[in-house]
Amino acid sequence: xxxxxxxxxxxxxxxxxxxxxxxxxxxxxxxxxxxxxxxxxxxxxxxxxxxxxxxxxxxxxxxxxxxxxxxxxxxxxxxxxxxxxxxxxxxxxxxxxxxxxxxxxxxxxxxxxxxxxxxxxxxxxxxxxxxxxxxxxxxxxxxxxxxxxxxxxxxxxxxxxxxxxxxxxxxxxxxxxxxxxxxxxxxxxxxxxxxxxxxxxxxxxxxxxxxxxxxxxxxxxxxxxx
Amino acid sequence: xxxxxxxxxxxxxxxxxxxxxxxxxxxxxxxxxxxxxxxxxxxxxxxxxxxxxxxxxxxxxxxxxxxxxxxxxxxxxxxxxxxxxxxxxxxxxxxxxxxxxxxxxxxxxxxxxxxxxxxxxxxxxxxxxxxxxxxxxxxxxxxxxxxxxxxxxxxxxxxxxxxxxxxxxxxxxxxxxxxxxxxxxxxxxxxxxxxxxxxxxxxxxxxxxxxxxxxxxxxxxxxxxx
DNA sequence: AATGTGCAATTTGAATACAAAATGAGTACA
DNA sequence: TGTACTCATTTTGTATTCAAATTGCACATT
Numbered sequence: 001x002x003x004x005x006x007x008x009x010x011x012x013x014x015x016x017x018x019x020x021x022x023x024x025x026x027x028x029x030x031x032x033x034x035x036x037x038x039x040x041x042x043x044x045x046x047x048x049x050x051x052x053x054x055x056x057x058x059x060x061x062x063x064x065x066x067x068x069x070x071x072x073x074x075x076x077x078x079x080x081x082x083x084x085x086x087x088x089x090x091x092x093x094x095x096x097x098x099x100x101x102x103x104x105x106x107x108x109x110x111x112x113x114x115x116x117x118x119x120x121x122x123x124x125x126x127x128x129x130x131x132x133x134x135x136x137x138x139x140x141x142x143x144x145x146x147x148x149x150x151x152x153x154x155x156x157x158x159x160x161x162x163x164x165x166x167x168x169x170x171x172x173x174x175x176x177x178x179x180x181x182x183x184x185x186x187x188x189x190x191x192x193x194x195x196x197x198x199x200x201x202x203x204x205x206x207x208x209x210x211x212x213x214x215x216x217x218x219x220x221x222x223x224x225x226x
Numbered sequence: 227x228x229x230x231x232x233x234x235x236x237x238x239x240x241x242x243x244x245x246x247x248x249x250x251x252x253x254x255x256x257x258x259x260x261x262x263x264x265x266x267x268x269x270x271x272x273x274x275x276x277x278x279x280x281x282x283x284x285x286x287x288x289x290x291x292x293x294x295x296x297x298x299x300x301x302x303x304x305x306x307x308x309x310x311x312x313x314x315x316x317x318x319x320x321x322x323x324x325x326x327x328x329x330x331x332x333x334x335x336x337x338x339x340x341x342x343x344x345x346x347x348x349x350x351x352x353x354x355x356x357x358x359x360x361x362x363x364x365x366x367x368x369x370x371x372x373x374x375x376x377x378x379x380x381x382x383x384x385x386x387x388x389x390x391x392x393x394x395x396x397x398x399x400x401x402x403x404x405x406x407x408x409x410x411x412x413x414x415x416x417x418x419x420x421x422x423x424x425x426x427x428x429x430x431x432x433x434x435x436x437x438x439x440x441x442x443x444x445x446x447x448x449x450x451x452x
Numbered sequence: 453a454a455t456g457t458g459c460a461a462t463t464t465g466a467a468t469a470c471a472a473a474a475t476g477a478g479t480a481c482a
Numbered sequence: 483t484g485t486a487c488t489c490a491t492t493t494t495g496t497a498t499t500c501a502a503a504t505t506g507c508a509c510a511t512t
Contacts, residue, residue, distance in 0.1 A: 014297075014495065016285070039463070050497045052278075055465090059242070059285040065382075071240070072503055074464060087379040091324070098320040153313040156291075157383065240465065265493070276467040281495095298473055300494060 015053035020060050027066050027077055028166040038067060038075040085220055092161045093209045095154060100201040102149035104193050111148045118144050119190050126179040134173050141186060168216040241279035246286050253292050253303055254392040264293060264301040311446055318387045319435045321380060326427040328375035329419050337374045338420065344370050345416050352405040360399050367412060394442040
């Protein structure tokens with residue numbers, strides 16, 4: 001009775017959610033390229049399911065903006081244009097600003113401890129030179145700040161935006177020469193939040209995004225030429 | 227040849243989109259109440275379609291956060307809590323600020339003309355005492371500003387947020403005594419944008435949302451008690 | 453050679469069919 | 483009287499079937 005009655009529900013996800021995650025990953029990692037058609041029967045065979053969960057997953061991807069629908073022709077992977085990415089970054093910057101501002105006001109003592117740990121973990125991670133590890137540590141640092149902002153809607157929206165930059169952010173973190181600067185920026189953001197210095201936090205966070213923007217746009221241009 | 231070759235495509239929307247819009251409207255207008263179950267066969271019969279488009283529409287509503295899924299039990303209309311709405315308004319305020327700021331920098335001459343017309347149309351609309359007309363005029367005014375910001379992602383996100391406040395905003399505009407203040411606030415926003423006065427525009431827009439927030443939260447509380 | 457036409461193949465859109473799980477009413481039994 | 487259990491009903495999850503539209507190609511026509 002007092003026992004844990006919940007099993008890990010993640011293992012019993014409906015097929016549509018499995019398909020959704022699979023396709024999203026494929027798009028974000030670039031395995032499915034912009035413009036590529038997503039044909040239902042083809043995908044169904046490939047993933048070993050019927051068309052129904054494929055269709056439902058496509059509806060979700062459509063609403064996230066990762067695929068576009070052409071009537072009577074089906075779905076294809078959305079094109080990522082420079083304008084498109086600039087728009088995303090512009091909004092992202094604004095929401096990140098809100099996020100650090102709210103974090104300054106609302107962060108708890110536990111979160112402060114966690115943020116310090118995450119900051120230090122990121123510094124350690126850069127020493128590994130393993131991009132996957134570094135990226136995960138970076139995500140963790142920012143996740144704590146977003147959580148500290150205490151706004152579920154904001155969390156959801158930032159995560160959605162982050163998703164659209166996923167592939168390029170990866171490239172950004174690959175560049176070892178940039179790590180030192182990122183560490184310094186994290187330190188500035190961290191210090192500002194700890195001192196509830198809203199102005200400082202906004203400045204530091206803005207600079208942080210601007211640097212990413214430069215890198216992402218450069219990557220994107222390379223990608224388009226390719 | 228020189229003729230208009232496009233037919234009104236809206237009339238040939240896939241059923242899933244028709245169902246999606248129908249259900250969304252029903253939820254936002256309060257016809258489908260929070261907690262109410264959305265049973266597929268029932269909805270299918272009611273709308274005269276099969277389960278397939280119903281399911282696809284539910285997937286979209288789920289991603290918009292208007293319904294929540296309970297495994298093996300189906301969808302139900304999401305609860306609107308005060309915290310939830312405050313979160314939405316907090317983000318909305320931030321994005322509106324970005325929107326007026328960008329509009330100050332990017333608005334074209336044509337858009338300036340349109341904005342003036344929309345401002346005056348709203349003033350005229352308040353005289354009709356017809357809430358539908360007033361709401362439409364208000365939307366038009368704000369739409370022009372958002373368009374002038376020239377950021378498609380921002381447009382999409384603000385529209386999504388606006389949707390979640392739909393029902394309460396309607397109540398806000400019903401209150402005739404508030405019209406004069408709204409007109410004054412529109413005038414301030416308009417003037418600031420015309421003079422590319424970013425500071426002024428931010429202040430005016432912030433005040434505008436704050437007033438709405440007060441009204442919406444009050445409405446929401448009444449709604450919950452009901 | 454260029455353009456138009458018709459037909460077959462492919463693919464989406466929608467409906468229906470089938471399988472599995474959850475719910476709830478009714479009944480047996482302590 | 484109350485509790486547990488069975489079984490029919492309901493509902494979701496998934497697969498399959500059917501209809502309609504689009505596309506591309508072959509062929510005819512100018």
